[in-house]
Amino acid sequence: MTRVLVIDDEPQIVRALVINLKARHYEVDAAHDGATALRLAAARHPDVVVLDLGLPDMDGVEVIKGLRGWTRVPILVLSARHSSDEKVEALDAGADDYVTKPFGMDELLARLRAAVRRAEPVPGGEDEVVVDTAEFTVDLAAKKVNRGGKDVRLTPTEWHLLEVLVRNTGRLVSQKQLLQEVWGPSYGTETNYLRVYMAQLRRKLEADPAHPRHFITEPGMGYRFEK
Amino acid sequence: MTRVLVIDDEPQIVRALVINLKARHYEVDAAHDGATALRLAAARHPDVVVLDLGLPDMDGVEVIKGLRGWTRVPILVLSARHSSDEKVEALDAGADDYVTKPFGMDELLARLRAAVRRAEPVPGGEDEVVVDTAEFTVDLAAKKVNRGGKDVRLTPTEWHLLEVLVRNTGRLVSQKQLLQEVWGPSYGTETNYLRVYMAQLRRKLEADPAHPRHFITEPGMGYRFEK
DNA sequence: GTCGTCTTTGACGGAACCCTGACGGCCGCC
DNA sequence: GGCGGCCGTCAGGGTTCCGTCAAAGACGAC
Numbered sequence: 001m002t003r004v005l006v007i008d009d010e011p012q013i014v015r016a017l018v019i020n021l022k023a024r025h026y027e028v029d030a031a032h033d034g035a036t037a038l039r040l041a042a043a044r045h046p047d048v049v050v051l052d053l054g055l056p057d058m059d060g061v062e063v064i065k066g067l068r069g070w071t072r073v074p075i076l077v078l079s080a081r082h083s084s085d086e087k088v089e090a091l092d093a094g095a096d097d098y099v100t101k102p103f104g105m106d107e108l109l110a111r112l113r114a115a116v117r118r119a120e121p122v123p124g125g126e127d128e129v130v131v132d133t134a135e136f137t138v139d140l141a142a143k144k145v146n147r148g149g150k151d152v153r154l155t156p157t158e159w160h161l162l163e164v165l166v167r168n169t170g171r172l173v174s175q176k177q178l179l180q181e182v183w184g185p186s187y188g189t190e191t192n193y194l195r196v197y198m199a200q201l202r203r204k205l206e207a208d209p210a211h212p213r214h215f216i217t218e219p220g221m222g223y224r225f226e227k
Numbered sequence: 228m229t230r231v232l233v234i235d236d237e238p239q240i241v242r243a244l245v246i247n248l249k250a251r252h253y254e255v256d257a258a259h260d261g262a263t264a265l266r267l268a269a270a271r272h273p274d275v276v277v278l279d280l281g282l283p284d285m286d287g288v289e290v291i292k293g294l295r296g297w298t299r300v301p302i303l304v305l306s307a308r309h310s311s312d313e314k315v316e317a318l319d320a321g322a323d324d325y326v327t328k329p330f331g332m333d334e335l336l337a338r339l340r341a342a343v344r345r346a347e348p349v350p351g352g353e354d355e356v357v358v359d360t361a362e363f364t365v366d367l368a369a370k371k372v373n374r375g376g377k378d379v380r381l382t383p384t385e386w387h388l389l390e391v392l393v394r395n396t397g398r399l400v401s402q403k404q405l406l407q408e409v410w411g412p413s414y415g416t417e418t419n420y421l422r423v424y425m426a427q428l429r430r431k432l433e434a435d436p437a438h439p440r441h442f443i444t445e446p447g448m449g450y451r452f453e454k
Numbered sequence: 455g456t457c458g459t460c461t462t463t464g465a466c467g468g469a470a471c472c473c474t475g476a477c478g479g480c481c482g483c484c
Numbered sequence: 485g486g487c488g489g490c491c492g493t494c495a496g497g498g499t500t501c502c503g504t505c506a507a508a509g510a511c512g513a514c
Binding site: 419444447 | 491
């Protein structure tokens, strides 16, 4: 199911959007200020964001930049401002589309569908959904890890960390990038989190956790997943 | 360079677009009917398409479908029709954005940039990130060095130094520049650092560290990396 | 409220890394 | 030949970084 994050401080607009989206079987989260929005985005990983630029606590463009720091999720901007400059600024900050209020619900939904559609991975995707190693198997689509015929139970954070690493198989992922992708854009220095969770992943997946063969530490730089 | 295909039967609009796009260093192809457009798209593989829905020979939506049959190139629709149904139809047929005439050139260009940006491959595109030599291979994206089938382990400082040198393959890099890029702007005279780390790189990567073939010293000036 | 699970936090030993100084070789120059 | 500048090599010591453990805090289920 497609997950939408709606960010707007006007309750009636939020309500209208939520009703229409839910009726079309979207899963909807709502935030009424920028700080909540950024936190929710990090926690819930929406498939598309609908953002009103006029927020009480921060400039809408700052929200766009905050999101673009760590994700390419489509951002559809709503705004009462018709000025060309505003549109250009928002789009160049990383927004994908800009709709002026008042808007037609049909059009908005069509733009939403377009944004979601083009963000979809190529059909018959080139990216592997299942990654095999000698000791275990990761199924990114099913969100499952199998080891020795049994499913391994992972906590949400463990899974998220594993996912980022596996999607970058063979590549070094910096500690900052890991922290920001898993814990949110405001993190970046809390390397102790990584140490703890990397240890848990190794304990659950490595044959010999003390001498990891798949979750490799690059001191001072980050971690790397190898098949 | 980014290639744009403009499809419109009104010469003055085409001319305005072509002038503005070329001034911004886009490469521009133009078609004034749907058949030509489809042929040009297949032949030239544009990075983005600007399509006017009102064409003489065929319905604009048919052009969209014709393109979508084989490509995911971003399509930006122009139209004089403001009706919601038209927008929905075009977007659902596969358009990425819909701009109503008369439009502001600034806004159109911003939407064009947004369309091109999100179609870009994942950051750090496909461009040469792997550098080969006779003895070893440097993958700048994965931050990996392979030598004789085995990965070579480098410390952060070693990496940083190697990276600067490799990004300037064949060119002389001054000691001052190396020191400032690797150790920070307040360094510039601590050439002993360079001696130590250059030695470590040679020991790890050169076949005969005493007679380096890739990491070459230019006495009094700096170092150079050669393939 | 109580329990269980998950996350966050702090502390510690050990390993990895970076800086530093010393020494020797090579070369050009006085 | 002696000297100084420049570079390569090596090894020790201080510092940072990582793995590990344990316990407290947050959260939801019952």
